[in-house]
Amino acid sequence: MRSFYERVWQVLAEIPAGRVTTYGDIAEYVGTRAAARTVGWAMNAAVGSGLPCHRVVNRNGELTGARFFETPTVMEERLRSEDVRFHQDGSVDMDRHRWTPAENLPPARDFLDDNLESA
């Protein structure tokens, strides 16, 4: 079992364009719901690595991590370029775009362990 970060990144890499997920959903999928916080920390380390960190928002669809990108606006711009719709208050339309690892990926153990062991 590799680090918590790497598990998060594997999930992150599977998020389809035009969809978003939440810190809590990722945290729960990789093992612990309460580690949602650390997920954000993992994102910070992933900025600039090519992973779609912009597809992770908080439970309300707010772009809380925007300020950690190259510029504070690229997060929204990337999402808009993927046809993600926003509410008037600037939050993502979660009903329309929400994607969860639990419903779209194989069971966490299989998915994570497979990739890790075969690596």
Add this chain to the structure above:
DNA sequence: AAGCTGACCTCGC
């Protein structure tokens, strides 16, 4: 080495 902090979430008051 111990303690604080952080892109969060949930529960209790």
Add this chain to the structure above:
DNA sequence: GGCGAGGCCAGCT
């Protein structure tokens, strides 16, 4: 329904 506290992992002081 707003405010405060606890829980998780890793990095920094």
